[in-house]
Amino acid sequence: MLEKVTEVWNLTEEYSLEALVEKIEGTFSLQQDEEYKKHVTWYDTYDWRLYEQGYVCLATGSSWSLYSRDSGVLVKQVKGVPQKKAVFASAFVGTDLTTIFTKLLEVRALLPLQTAQYTLVTHRVLNKDEKTVVRFIVEQYAFEGTEEVRQLAYLMPVRGYRDEYQAVRQALAPFPSQSSCPLLIGLEAAAATTGRHPGDYSSKFNLSLDPDQVARSAVTSIYTQLAETMRVNVPGVIADLDSEFLHDLRVAIRRTRSGLTLIKKVLPEEVVARFKAEFKKLGSVTGPVRDLDVYLLSEEKYRKRLPACLQPGLTTFFTTLQQERQRQQKLLARELKSGRVESLLVTWEKHLQQEDKEPAQYADNPIVDVARKVIYRRYKRVMKDGQVITPGCPDEKLHELRIEGKKLRYAMEFFRSLFPKEEIETAIKQLKTLQNNLGDFNDLSVQREMLLHTLEKLKPGSRKNQEMAAALGGLMASLAHEQQMVRTGFEEIFRAFSHPDNVGLYNRLFKG
Amino acid sequence: MSIIAVYNIKGGVGKTATSVNLSYLSARDGARTLLCDLDPQGSASYYFRIRSPKKYNTNKLLKGGKHVEDNIRGTDYIGLDLLPADFSYRNIDIALDDLKKAEQRLAKVLQPLLGEYDRIFLDCPPNLTLLAENIFYAADTILVPTIPTTLSVLSLKQLYKFLDKIGQKKKKALVFFSMVERRKKMHSDIMDSMAHNKGVLSSFIPYLADVERMGIYRQPVTAALPASPAAAAYAALWQDIQNQLE
Numbered sequence: 001m002l003e004k005v006t007e008v009w010n011l012t013e014e015y016s017l018e019a020l021v022e023k024i025e026g027t028f029s030l031q032q033d034e035e036y037k038k039h040v041t042w043y044d045t046y047d048w049r050l051y052e053q054g055y056v057c058l059a060t061g062s063s064w065s066l067y068s069r070d071s072g073v074l075v076k077q078v079k080g081v082p083q084k085k086a087v088f089a090s091a092f093v094g095t096d097l098t099t100i101f102t103k104l105l106e107v108r109a110l111l112p113l114q115t116a117q118y119t120l121v122t123h124r125v126l127n128k129d130e131k132t133v134v135r136f137i138v139e140q141y142a143f144e145g146t147e148e149v150r151q152l153a154y155l156m157p158v159r160g161y162r163d164e165y166q167a168v169r170q171a172l173a174p175f176p177s178q179s180s181c182p183l184l185i186g187l188e189a190a191a192a193t194t195g196r197h198p199g200d201y202s203s204k205f206n207l208s209l210d211p212d213q214v215a216r217s218a219v220t221s222i223y224t225q226l227a228e229t230m231r232v233n234v235p236g237v238i239a240d241l242d243s244e245f246l247h248d249l250r251v252a253i254r255r256t257r258s259g260l261t262l263i264k265k266v267l268p269e270e271v272v273a274r275f276k277a278e279f280k281k282l283g284s285v286t287g288p289v290r291d292l293d294v295y296l297l298s299e300e301k302y303r304k305r306l307p308a309c310l311q312p313g314l315t316t317f318f319t320t321l322q323q324e325r326q327r328q329q330k331l332l333a334r335e336l337k338s339g340r341v342e343s344l345l346v347t348w349e350k351h352l353q354q355e356d357k358e359p360a361q362y363a364d365n366p367i368v369d370v371a372r373k374v375i376y377r378r379y380k381r382v383m384k385d386g387q388v389i390t391p392g393c394p395d396e397k398l399h400e401l402r403i404e405g406k407k408l409r410y411a412m413e414f415f416r417s418l419f420p421k422e423e424i425e426t427a428i429k430q431l432k433t434l435q436n437n438l439g440d441f442n443d444l445s446v447q448r449e450m451l452l453h454t455l456e457k458l459k460p461g462s463r464k465n466q467e468m469a470a471a472l473g474g475l476m477a478s479l480a481h482e483q484q485m486v487r488t489g490f491e492e493i494f495r496a497f498s499h500p501d502n503v504g505l506y507n508r509l510f511k512g
Numbered sequence: 513m514s515i516i517a518v519y520n521i522k523g524g525v526g527k528t529a530t531s532v533n534l535s536y537l538s539a540r541d542g543a544r545t546l547l548c549d550l551d552p553q554g555s556a557s558y559y560f561r562i563r564s565p566k567k568y569n570t571n572k573l574l575k576g577g578k579h580v581e582d583n584i585r586g587t588d589y590i591g592l593d594l595l596p597a598d599f600s601y602r603n604i605d606i607a608l609d610d611l612k613k614a615e616q617r618l619a620k621v622l623q624p625l626l627g628e629y630d631r632i633f634l635d636c637p638p639n640l641t642l643l644a645e646n647i648f649y650a651a652d653t654i655l656v657p658t659i660p661t662t663l664s665v666l667s668l669k670q671l672y673k674f675l676d677k678i679g680q681k682k683k684k685a686l687v688f689f690s691m692v693e694r695r696k697k698m699h700s701d702i703m704d705s706m707a708h709n710k711g712v713l714s715s716f717i718p719y720l721a722d723v724e725r726m727g728i729y730r731q732p733v734t735a736a737l738p739a740s741p742a743a744a745a746y747a748a749l750w751q752d753i754q755n756q757l758e
Contacts, residue, residue: 124588131560132588157586160565160584
């Protein structure tokens with residue numbers, strides 16, 4: 001395709017080529033060029049990273065084509081990468097797609113969305129000199145696993161034959177048309193056959209609330225969306241497609257638990273108590289695999305910390321981790337397949353939907369008032385905890401501050417739609433900078449502890465274990481050094497967070 | 513971005529066949545290509561089944577801009593457009609004569625089209641007039657199909673002389689042999705004697721019936737019979753020209 005197609009007709013069952021030709025005013029004949037057929041599979045990450053960045057990816061056999069979503073123009077094509085149920089950027093190393101996929105996919109895998117038999121037929125509309133005056137192109141998708149066949153038609157004008165183009169366009173007028181590129185319509189149709197549509201999932205919490213909405217109804221919207229996030233991620237966790245399914249599942253659980261703790265007296269107390277416990281349990285079930293994922297995902301970073309002589313020990317360490325992860329993943333999948341999660345979510349949603357026998361104290365207050373109160377309380381706490389941190393105080397103080405900061409961040413994200421966009425985003429961004437520092441500090445502590453724990457369990461004697469102990473020791477030293485640097489950085493970052501401008505912003509937004 | 517004129521003082525040397533086939537190959541390789549049919553006979557337009565638009569004529573060509581752009585037609589081949597010839601072109605020299613800086617007019621008309629096209633081919637009528645001067649001024653390369661005969665070689669000398677007279681460099685001209693019949697002694701002798709001359713390409717187009725039949729099926733032979741010896745000869749010539757242009 002050379003030119004951007006902007007008008008596409010959906011050919012319905014009434015379409016026949018003969019009838020169409022008859023409808024074109026003037027003397028024209030049609031000549032069909034060779035048919036072009038291929039078996040195509042659409043690929044994208046579960047959260048549509050390619051689509052969101054303006055791409056559509058199609059694979060045929062081991063050949064992969066990346067197109068521009070809006071123009072349909074082929075951006076890159078590579079061969080020799082087999083299709084799988086989950087394809088990571090690393091599969092494309094050494095091809096023209098490696099740079100772009102590494103950047104866009106990160107840890108997410110490309111997943112097959114739908115497969116279709118694709119046929120493209122070009123009909124050339126000829127005038128009485130048998131000169132091509134417009135091209136009439138029909139693309140057909142026969143989707144796998146369904147009876148559905150989609151036929152799209154569009155025209156490619158030939159320069160200088162405007163009238164002829166209009167004549168064919170007129171003949172197509174009875175069919176419903178869309179002003180979009182055929183490639184994008186194909187993707188949307190493919191997604192629809194699997195119950196999805198492009199952009200239907202993002203790990204970012206985004207919910208539009210109405211400031212006058214009563215608190216009880218607003219929290220129902222929040223928790224319902226989080227429950228849905230948990231639900232849609234479960235199959236990906238069971239199939240172990242990529243580590244983000246579990247991560248997103250856990251974040252949704254944590255957000256729910258945070259909400260139950262932070263937003264007080266909106267849901268009945270016994271409901272809060274019950275589901276706090278239930279979600280805590282679910283959170284702990286999903287913990288071990290995630291912890292292992294965190295280490296496994298940072299293998300490369302770990303390798304860079306150690307000299308060549310300590311690498312063999314690290315290899316043994318990661319092999320052990322991988323084996324442990326396999327074992328834990330099996331347990332997790334078994335738990336998730338049991339149906340207990342689904343029945344928890346169903347009961348939870350039932351409680352959210354039903355009318356409370358005894359409504360809680362703030363159930364009928366406007367949500368914006370509740371939101372301000374919740375956020376401001378958390379904010380004051382973060383400020384208070386942050387101010388007492390000194391270079392000499394124990395690490396625990398920083399961990400506590402991180403937990404408080406996280407609660408504040410979740411609260412702001414729940415209610416972001418209730419506040420002026422630019423200001424709330426700035427407030428969230430300021431907090432994020434602080435959280436990144438605290439998060440890094442915490443990650444390093446957890447990693448050190450885990451390494452120490454592994455080291456303590458190692459049986460002496462074998463050469464492999466000796467090598468591994470050396471590697472772990474090296475890592476711990478390197479991590480401790482970095483942790484100290486992160487901690488040194490805290491002071492300045494917190495000073496920025498507690499700058500009068502920022503304090504003013506938080507007060508303006510949230511102080512009742 | 514370049515302008516290639518296909519020119520010879522003499523007629524019937526295969527200029528149109530060359531323009532049509534080379535512009536097709538250029539577009540097929542992915543370059544946005546425009547073929548301007550400057551010959552009032554309109555043979556190139558005929559090969560592509562394109563009629564001269566009703567309101568199009570010499571004056572519009574020389575006005576340029578929208579007057580030209582609106583009359584460009586897409587061929588049957590993606591990436592290849594054609595500016596059709598009009599019968600009124602036969603009086604183009606008279607029209608040019610009335611203009612200021614007459615010898616630069618065509619260049620001025622073509623200049624804006626280089627934004628839209630990677631390559632422009634000019635299929636030129638046979639003569640040595642003000643239009644020819646325009647063509648030589650506008651073109652980056654003058655491709656000269658030459659039948660290997662004594663008279664043709666003479667006309668080549670005339671061309672070089674003319675180029676010199678109007679202040680154009682001789683090296684703009686690239687000569688190749690056309691309608692070659694190897695069995696004819698004169699053809700062989702002349703080609704051999706000129707083989708090492710500067711600006712003479714080694715690829716040549718043999719005299720082939722498939723090229724002549726283009727008038728019947730009205731397509732470039734390179735498109736209609738891509739596996740034919742004629743198509744192979746044009747492909748080799750095009751490769752040779754591209755190497756020279758680099």
